[in-house]
Amino acid sequence: MTEPHETVASLADEVIQGLAESRSALIYAPNTIGKTRLAQHLKNRDPDGVVLYNSFVEDAFTWDNDRVVLKMNPGSELLETIVTQGLDSAIVDNFQFFTSGRIEPRIDFENGEISFGIHTGDDGSTDDIKISRAEESIFVWSVYYSVLSEAIETLSDSPDLRSTDSYDQLTLAVIDDPVSSMDDVRIISVALALSNLVKRASAINLRFVITTHHALFFNVLFNSLRRKSDRAYALTKGTVDGWMLNNQPKDSPFSYHLGIVKDVQGAISANAIERAHFNQFRALLEKTANFLGHTGGWGELLIGPNAALVTKVLNLYSHDRFADIDATNVADEYKEAFKTEFEEFLKAFRWAAGA
Incomplete structure (x- = not known):
């Protein structure tokens, strides 16, 4: 068992130290324990070296009910990347993969908005569809996933063959609870796709920190990343002692709940x-x-x-x-x-x- 941490900075230090000997840190904790603070701190301490997914990334997208479009903040770091790297088609493909559906996003960079429709080329086509909250979460995840996948593919090439140097400083992907509002089938799909990214990235020394409150998401990732180079933790926060990052040896973090009762x-x-x-x-x-x-x-x-x-x-x-x-x-x-x-x-x- 590790020593308690009074500050997020100290907790982040332990996570980073653990990554010196592992390719990923999978952290389970209920909401409000400090997952978002930890993720944001890791980004702030190395802005150019960390590509971050958390609730603030989701806030770059807002729904316009009157016009039935999803507005996006063009100043967002991820959105700037998809424009410069031309990743709009990859986002569409990934969205349709994760939703297993016919809904197609149409991304309008000039006006900063996304519309959704079913485009069959006949009378069955439908425009201006209001997607569900779960589908909206999947779309935002597809943006991040497309950027991260492109970064891994680019960094896999030798420096002199890379199409861009935009990803050269990346050392860490930090992902905080990407599966909010998703059903179990989609949670499993996201977890499996993410585990594949972790495996692909091991060849280029890109590390991952993944935090979640969702037991199924944790379970699938734990079992998909069963290697000595992947570590799993349960994060707790005592009223007096502060944060504790405890090793989690099993795929179901529920023994952790006995400690919750005491806390x-x-x-x-x-x-x-x-x-x-x-x-x-x-x-x-x-x-x-x-x-x-x-x-x-x-x-x-x-x-x-x-x-x-x-x-x-x-x-x-x-x-x-x-x-x-x-x-x-x-x-x-x-x-x-x-x-x-x-x-x-x-x-x-x-x-x-x-x-």
């Missing part, structure tokens, strides 16, 4: 409940619901007097894209409801730290 109980005792503890509670609920076969989902396991309020807050915090940055501000009303429901949950389902 949350400590936060309750110290009256130091943060947003991270709400997301840890949700992870426990999801694990228990899956184990017991509750088809109605984890909400069925909240049985105390504040079940409705805690359900609402758990959904709110788990979908708050910036909760990882501002993870401490919790209303007193929410804290009291949290205490009640957490204690009821432990009693009803016999969870205990160390059990």
